Amino acid sequence: MNYKLVIFDFDGTLADSFPYFLRTVNVLAETYNFPTINPDDVDQLRGLDARQMMKRANLPVWKIPLIARSFIRLMARDIDQIQLFDGIRSLLQQLADAGVRLAVVSSNSEDNIRKVLGPQSAALITYYGCGTSLFGKQHKFRKAMSLSGVTPNETLCVGDEIRDIEAAKEAATAFGAVAWGYTRADVLKTFPAISVFHTPNDIARAVLGHTIGFGQQ
Numbered sequence: 001m002n003y004k005l006v007i008f009d010f011d012g013t014l015a016d017s018f019p020y021f022l023r024t025v026n027v028l029a030e031t032y033n034f035p036t037i038n039p040d041d042v043d044q045l046r047g048l049d050a051r052q053m054m055k056r057a058n059l060p061v062w063k064i065p066l067i068a069r070s071f072i073r074l075m076a077r078d079i080d081q082i083q084l085f086d087g088i089r090s091l092l093q094q095l096a097d098a099g100v101r102l103a104v105v106s107s108n109s110e111d112n113i114r115k116v117l118g119p120q121s122a123a124l125i126t127y128y129g130c131g132t133s134l135f136g137k138q139h140k141f142r143k144a145m146s147l148s149g150v151t152p153n154e155t156l157c158v159g160d161e162i163r164d165i166e167a168a169k170e171a172a173t174a175f176g177a178v179a180w181g182y183t184r185a186d187v188l189k190t191f192p193a194i195s196v197f198h199t200p201n202d203i204a205r206a207v208l209g210h211t212i213g214f215g216q217q
Contacts, residue, residue: 003174003207005150006095007141009159010106012181015116017075017082024074032067034059046184049162050135065133072109082116085180087200089121096124098208103144105129105137105157137167145171156207158197165191176206 011017026036034057037045045053054064075082096102102125104113110130114122127147129140145155157168160181165188168175176195179185188196197203204210 001098001100001207002209003100003156004154005101005103005145005148005156006203006207007103007105007144007155007157007173009157009161009164009181010104010108010113010116012160013158013178014084014088014104015082015113016085016180018182020075020078020081021071024071027074028067028070031070032059032063034063043184046182047187049183068107072107072112075112076109079112079115082112084116084121085200089118091200091203092117092121092124094204095207100207101126101148101150103127103129103148105132105140105144107132135163135167137164138170141167141171141173145173158203162187162191165194176203178203 008014011021022037022039022042028034029036045056048056054061059067092102104125104127106113106129108130110128113128113130117125127144129137129144132140141155141157145152152172153174155171155173156176157164157171157173158176158178159165159168160178161183165175165177174195176197177183177185177188177191179188179196179198185196185198188194195202195206197206
């Protein structure tokens, strides 16, 4: 194996929650007084990092936790609308079967994540670092490595946002960006020394050194 621990982001990486975010964000915009998102602007916004998004929306830092908690509550109410991406369930199972430790680090709640994963997939995760602040993932990355007894060189972080790349750099781990998440693939490819995964099988190849068979779930 190339890696002993894989740390996954959740929203946009394991779970296809971006469509739900787009359906919900303008409700939050009215509540917390930031600009609504025009559907025509979505592609451009997917090229921005979190700090650029905050600047565009003129959002003070203190509002971010409030907005995040509201979004998590709305998702909990509508959790049946959130599904895993195709192939993710098989990926997690086969990585675990190969002896790879799995972790999830996310600003979302552990309860939401476990419900979307389902009991079988949720049981494969050895560490949940949930409720993480917007720019604090590197601390949970280090905790996951410490609890798993692995080094940064033995760890791969997988996410879909520029802030995930920055956190992995802070934690000195390898990083792989999924092309199916929030940030556009062409933007992700501008960052040096990271991998861009176009399918779950690409992740398996990076971790195990070979491809594996996948079902849809």
